[in-house]
Amino acid sequence: MFEKVLIANRGEIALRIHRACREMGIRTVAVHSTVDADAMHVRLADETVCIGPAPSRDSYLNMAAIISAATITGADAIHPGIGFLSENAKFASMVEEHGFTFIGPSPDHLSQMGDKVEAKLTAKRFGIPCVPGSDGAISDADAPRIAEETGYPVLLKAAAGGGGKGMKVANNPGELMESLAMAKAEAKAAFGNDQMYMEKYLSHPRHIEIQILADNHGNAVHLGERDCSLQRRHQKVLEEAPSPALNADQRAEIGEIAVKAVKAMGYRSVGTIEFLFQDGKFYFIEMNTRLQIEHPISEMITGIDLVREQIRVASGAPLGFSQSDITFTGHAFECRINAEDPVTFMPSPGLITDFHAAGGLGVRVDSALYAGYKVPSNYDSLIAKLVVHGKTRNEALMRARRALEEMVILGVKTNIPLHQRLVTAPDFINGDYDIRWLEKFVGI
């Protein structure tokens, strides 16, 4: 096992990793920018190194500075956290070239899954269901046959497209040729190129993702799914596990597909395969080759400490359990608390004059806040994750409500009022939402 791990990140996730290390008897090195000198993970770490000024590109994205910090502190391994350099294949290679362990997948897997086209091809190759459609540009003559194979409704997209231009839905064969003609005309006007391709149109999908964990010895397991359909501008807001839309058979089936693919790929570390889910079918979006912000809800329902396991497998240890040892208990929610206006969503950095975390049974708060801490304007606005667990979805929901009542964050605006609205919204209570629901709910 590692003696000393350098945490190449900041905020609550740096603290999360610090906690896991601490509990494994591993010493921690916090690297930080100048504005983060007083941050919680810096205060708690065994050693700290200032690696640069506030802008991320000069500090948390500064590969040379991070490698140098690992060198001068004599760390064994580097945990990249979430965001920043966590999915950067070049960084992972550099870490390994300098003789440190990168706590994450191999650089090859990072680049493979970092390229959208290659990721989709890889997914297909390893049996992960993808959105059906044309494999490239279509001709007017081929269109009806491909649409028939894809299944209506279909989405016609400009190959050169973007921003919704040159994009049309055809709900049935009768609409197909007219929609195609319109889309082509729009594409021609907008991009000077009327090449089109086609894929299945999903009108009301949920975002469902499968958490996987694999070691260097060919073992892999899944920890079930998370439902992250509550999104605003592709930002997840409130997640739950398990999904109210999946039954045990669907869970086992998609989980098995994910595990099989991961094993076939020779993937190691934690990872997440993201899907759109509609009408009982899964469609691959992408694979996140790192820890995810919402990982705690999977921990709550499985009792598995994902960061601990991630560090263990990175050190070369084999998984200590197999799929049959994993049982799903109860239900969990995560409210992402951001320093932002709950109505306009404008970021609200500043001095935290008061911080009081909710407590008691089934409540977990992951946050690097403290009274007197200044939320810098340089980084993202996530300041706390309120995670609750209950024996049933309803129990967890009631717990989320009472915990939100107890949570106090003063000095900056937060989206706690939005979460309070969400946990009492009838659609949400019924689990009846898709990825478009939240934007309608908040009216943005």
Next chain:
Amino acid sequence: MFEKVLIANRGEIALRIHRACREMGIRTVAVHSTVDADAMHVRLADETVCIGPAPSRDSYLNMAAIISAATITGADAIHPGIGFLSENAKFASMVEEHGFTFIGPSPDHLSQMGDKVEAKLTAKRFGIPCVPGSDGAISDADAPRIAEETGYPVLLKAAAGGGGKGMKVANNPGELMESLAMAKAEAKAAFGNDQMYMEKYLSHPRHIEIQILADNHGNAVHLGERDCSLQRRHQKVLEEAPSPALNADQRAEIGEIAVKAVKAMGYRSVGTIEFLFQDGKFYFIEMNTRLQIEHPISEMITGIDLVREQIRVASGAPLGFSQSDITFTGHAFECRINAEDPVTFMPSPGLITDFHAAGGLGVRVDSALYAGYKVPSNYDSLIAKLVVHGKTRNEALMRARRALEEMVILGVKTNIPLHQRLVTAPDFINGDYDIRWLEKFVGI
């Protein structure tokens, strides 16, 4: 189910009960003394009633005031919490006479178990193992036979005794008559009465208690044991579940005895049967007919919300599970954090200038503190319970260490430094301690 529950208590346990009610959709009434007007449970409750001045006898022990508060607020039930009136049979009767539900056992069970002699007789009658010995005063002639039956070493105690006077240990038959003569002489001098009785002497027992839960329909279960051997002047300091001294067979056996007794007694609500445990044998001390401060560690290893269940069974609902549904997962510790000097144990009430609860995976904080709260000098010094859960005892222990590092309580002195010493003490790490260990460890 109840619509509105009055919580006849204060501090963290009042908050604990408030939380359970909140999560069950039950409205809460906080009653409080004048100095507790700003207390957390008062701030969070749906309704509040000031019931008297600071001294407990005029407020939290003021039965008439509490009943009146229930009347004017239209509460359905009264939860007595821990301490104060929770084991007061007269209060329980009064509550019922006024048409409210007492969330606890029947008044009869309260008085039965509140009387030490009757409790022991009841325990014996229902098959709970007690400390063997003479059933009353012994004569010189009978002494050798009774000692033989009891088993050496035996403790000779003055019937009129107290404070260790007239108390002698005899380790073998050779010592018996001399010890008896000395004890009698001491008793005669001290109390003018040399009547003696005899019981088995336990030189190094652990304090092990069994948590039970029973409904009004004849169903009862146990939630395993808690090891509460770390005591100073009979005050528990740090508890764990399960006990490092018990194996699964012993747990199942004593659990079954407890459940059988509880069923035979017709007991309802939560309760705890406390034992001394030495050399593989259990000896009844007393039964606590209420919730206990350390109940969270049983919740952590069983996933059962004891306060929720206590309220459910009080409302007449049957238990929703049976013994075979209860599984024990992992290990839990509870550190009782007191406002006191960690060395001299002198109470340290005062203004909390800063409060920061530990967070993250497997950490639960039950505390009514907040920055700006004034810990009154009128009540006991327990201000927070830091509860941790891990998959193994070692994982939980490491978690306790890192959580203690994160916990910040400023403005008053606390015993956090004592807990930090405890979780790194080799004897404690090895689970090698009995009820006398802590007093030796702290040198008091």
Next chain:
Amino acid sequence: MSKFDIDEALIRKLGLLLKETGLTELELEKDGQRIRVMSQAAPATVVHASPVMNTAPAVAAAPAKAEVSKNALTSPMVGTAYLSSEPGGTPFVKVGDRVTKGQTVLIIEAMKVMNPISAPANGVVKEVFIQDAQPVEFGEPLIVIE
């Protein structure tokens, strides 16, 4: 070297000045003498964790209550206050009435027992804060007799 002769009265005066002005430190120097007093005024500036946000009305109500209670007769117990001896009866007292010490001014029912509350001194009823049959808590202002 001469001993310190401390001017206690001065120190007391400075202490009061600090309190009054909200200052935390004050230093004076004159002719080789110097005096400095400090006060950690802390409590006033401590930030209160405020689950208060959720119970704002309850908390907001408190100061108001405190204000009215200055000269008020407060409730010695929790219960229901009655202004007359029977429903719809003549009130024991009303604003403007002259009362004598010991005279019953209202009744508080607690535990099904009617507890007469009597005037602590002779005076005139200046204000009645409660309605007939209103629940009252301990320490709640009832009436003002001046």
Next chain:
Amino acid sequence: MSKFDIDEALIRKLGLLLKETGLTELELEKDGQRIRVMSQAAPATVVHASPVMNTAPAVAAAPAKAEVSKNALTSPMVGTAYLSSEPGGTPFVKVGDRVTKGQTVLIIEAMKVMNPISAPANGVVKEVFIQDAQPVEFGEPLIVIE
């Protein structure tokens, strides 16, 4: 020996001025008389949650560092600082040396690359804070050239 005759009105005025201006300290001196008032204005008294307790040394070190760094050349990167071009070699500079703008005063090794650090201006080396082969972090004071 004359007593203090304190000007209460003046102190009150100063108190108000502090409050108004948000200043925390004010000192006046005239003809051998001196008066100083302080007020711990709010921001300064915000209580910092202090996991600090556990990392006291690290935090205690910070202000000292801040103090020395006023006129110091600080490290532009994380790495290992060397005072000479080879182990045991003659240092680039030592206290008292006159240096010219652009002259290499030390080297910082980062990522196995030696980065020469040069004097930002002409001057005299007043202080060298680091030892040879010492790890340095971003912003750490290295030497003072005046």
